[in-house]
Amino acid sequence: MKHLYLIILLSVCFTACKKDAKHGNESCAFLGGEIINPSNRFVVITQDNNVIDTVNLDQENRFLFKINPVNSGLYTFSHGGEIQMIFLEPNDSIIFRLNNLDFDESLVFTGRGAKENNYLMKMFLQNEEINPVILRYSQASPKVFKHKVDSIKAVFQEDLDDFTAKYKTSERFNHIAQANIDYNFYAQKELYPFTYYGNNELKNLQSLPKDFYNYRANIDYNDEDLKDYFPYFTFLKYHFNNIALQKHFSHSNDSIFNNKSLDYNLDKIQLIDSLVSNDSIKNSLLNFAALRYINSSNRIEDYTPYLESYLEKSTSVKYNNQIESLIKSIKKLSPGNKLPNTLVLNNKNEELYLSDFIKRPTAIYFWSFSFKKHFLDSHQKAHELMKKYPEVDFIAMNIDKGENEWINYLNQYQYPLKNEYHFKNPELSRQMLALNSINRVMLLNKDLTIVNSNTNMFSKDFEEQLLGMINQ
Template sequence: MSCAFLGGEIINPSNNYVVISKENNVLDTINLDQNNRFLYKINPIDPGLYTFSHGGEIQMVFLEQSDSIVLRLNNLDFDESLVFTGHGAKENNYLINMFLQNEVVNNKILRMSQASPEKFENDLDSIKAIFQKNFDEFKTKYKTSDLFNEIAQANIDYNFYAQKELYPFTCYGNTERKNLDELPDGFYDYRSNIDYNNEKLKNYFPYYNFLKYHFNNIALQSHFKHSKDSIFNNKSLDYNLDKIKFIDSLVSNDSIKNSLLKFAAYRYVNSSNQIDDYTPYLNSFLEKSTSKKNNEQITSLIESLINLKPGNTLPNTLVSNNAGEELHLTDFIKGPTAIYFWSYNMKNHFIESHKKIQELRKKYPEIDFVAINIDNNEDSWVTYLKQHQYPLKNEYHFMHPEISKQILALNTINRVMLIKKDRTIVNGNTNMFSKHFEVELLGLINQ
């Protein structure tokens, strides 16, 4: 049988469907039945990693020929409650357990990273040896396939490689330059074994996350060689140009390269307010990226951000209030205003941002804090606010979300816009969770 089945039950679903994908391509959207269950046949099966998503949460499942896997999870505790049964379940339960163990171990490793590089490396090797021993016993006992073994081994290797790439950034006692200078010989010997073009792993979290950390690190090492900087500055144009240069030179797989370039561009543009640096960065990006879609997205984003530079007038777009009345975005700006955004697909951000704003309203009554929901469903947002017992005052919804998000360059939910009474922009790209945010609010009041 050259097919496979994936089904399951979702307790406390946030909507009535799940999405099955492979390599970022959506295979199908499957509706849940009256019992919150689903069943999907993949025919023909392309063995490897698939993703299933529900309500903004995402997880991976490993499928091979003739597998028939049933998953069960509680949407309120998505990853921790996920279990698999059926043919092929043992491999998937192993992978989800590794995922959860990695989360715990990575927090422990973060504390370990305050030690000297020699001690850190020894302790890290000891933990990795435990993971390796458990995996060796598992694959021997269950006679797992070569493909599964490759993926599970990559999980171990790249997760621990990532911790070594992160070490210079997470050892807080010294500058990043000093941390790098004091690394012992051989600390990064594993780099000679890196496969930058692994088609099977390109969407696998441990592999992809490692590549991101790796390019951050080698770009910083290069940057320090031709810079007097000693501290990591992720807003530096030169550093970010170095990063995409290395991605371009070391990665030949177009899919992996374009994905890493896009991620790097979003990270840079979202962290930097140096608008004059955007054009040289964009030119370098376009020389390297071969994805027409990505090129259009990054170009559009940068053009929109340039329009949002301080001193410009806030672009207008249509919103609705909780009564369904249509308004222009600028209609409710009567004084110093902070505009933030939320989505019910990002529950944690929704709760944390509203909690934060409740505190800030008490501290800065001179400022109007305005929330805008960015989701496509124009009815659910009010219900969602009521369910969480948040007041509806100063809550709005984009009438045309996709158009508005493009106009306001909303590629990240964390963006906050600070606007003067006369509707000119003070900062079109800040973050309420930044340690400098309250200083910016005081600056807005004093404009």
């Protein structure tokens, strides 16, 4: 019966789009599906970081949405913190079925346009499988590493060439699929020096083979079609980390690489500004670089010169306001100050202030639907630390919008709800607490006095910080 439903649905969608085209209307596309074990009652469809619509699930956990007109390219659908990109072209009628508990691995497309999306999904999963293998190769010499990576890339390339020849795919799809291969493997080479040399030896960059970065001649820093594509943007982040390091060592006397240093981070945003002209791509890269620097550095005195340089380069009012607001909030969260007494909800939907339940040395960590791995890892780590440090309360704080979904999400993984809370006003609380990194952990005394507002439970010295707080 389910298969019959999908066949009928696809036929209706395809006929509707053909009628639109026949009557001279702009071409449309349909996107629909069924979600098993949904975590909420809607999906969100976006393009170019703009929300097209929020579509409700019916009683059978299905939805159908008409995109009219459809711009050929990449779209995003998200549900319960999970995100996946879809390639759509005019007259496509794509239906998918997925299990929310196994989001990526269970996702299968049917209908017109399905073969392209199933192929991109296959590439995504293959990249996830091959990345740990390439990481192991990163311990090999530059020459051996380059040979291994180029050999794997050639296999991916042959597979894509066979697919595009068999199905006569569009130029837009070919461009995106090719970028997936190129930028994923380029990114591995950008990361290589950091894993092979280590921070103490990064000055040995000049010992890399002369042809190691030959692919850089093919980089398009301003590819409009790829501006929101994860492999492309990820590559650019790694790339600017790398070339900023090379520039930094060219004029610095530093013998050890410090990615938190002001000079290195100023070099990075200067390079972004000089090489990227597309405002959307440039502003996104600048914003990411600024957030990473500000959230990792505890040298508040360096924020002012960094902000001045950033504002000279960024043209996004939204991002500029975000960075300025973040710096103002962080300055208020210095050790010795009191943490803002934020209003939260407990698992019974009761409103409480932090001071109502923080009565001992406390570590507050944060989680979101959008970062499933961090959600699982942080809860596991907190569980381990609770046993080692019973003098400390470990409080988990959900930062997402919506008052009930967070409890449903915890119940899906059968986590105990004790010491789990949710911001009453997530947007305001995130701003007040400068929460622009999900990895942030805050250490507090029993009276909400800040011990450290910007630490990480996975850092090497985190347990030393806990002991220091306990012994105060």
